[in-house]
Amino acid sequence: MFRLLCRDSGGETESMLLNETVPQWVIDITVDKNMPKFNKIPFYLQPHASSGAKTLKKDRLSASDMLQVRKVMEHVYEKIINLDNESQTTSSSNNEKPGEQEKEEDIAVLAEEKIELLCQDQVLDPNMDLRTVKHFIWKSGGDLTLHYRQKST
Numbered sequence: 718m719f720r721l722l723c724r725d726s727g728g729e730t731e732s733m734l735l736n737e738t739v740p741q742w743v744i745d746i747t748v749d750k751n752m753p754k755f756n757k758i759p760f761y762l763q764p765h766a767s768s769g770a771k772t773l774k775k776d777r778l779s780a781s782d783m784l785q786v787r788k789v790m791e792h793v794y795e796k797i798i799n800l801d802n803e804s805q806t807t808s809s810s811n812n813e814k815p816g817e818q819e820k821e822e823d824i825a826v827l828a829e830e831k832i833e834l835l836c837q838d839q840v841l842d843p844n845m846d847l848r849t850v851k852h853f854i855w856k857s858g859g860d861l862t863l864h865y866r867q868k869s870t
Contacts, residue, residue, distance in 0.1 A: 740782035760861035794828035
């Protein structure tokens, strides 16, 4: 373990020790001020077989590898599940658009309460990011495939 004060890091010996012990990506960001590139992960989003929902066309989505699973759950809730519910219960007395009444926080909470995302039949933690899912759960080549289903209440 190596420990030093920031004010001492300008010295020649300390600078050499830092270059030997600190990973290159840290030096790139802190010293050279080169921010890392945003990597995009392509993935498919399909209903889970147990949900009984029709498989949608296989649209290939793409998102930053740092995107949290929580945001994908919100997307599923807003764009897929909510639209299905609206088409089944059309209200003629309500002139407002359904999404305008709900705040973003409410949608996030509702999505986590009602939606599960799975990869390789493993339920995903909403705090995971897509990179973690791809490397530790998907573990195979090709595009990541995520399945969604409504939680059983």
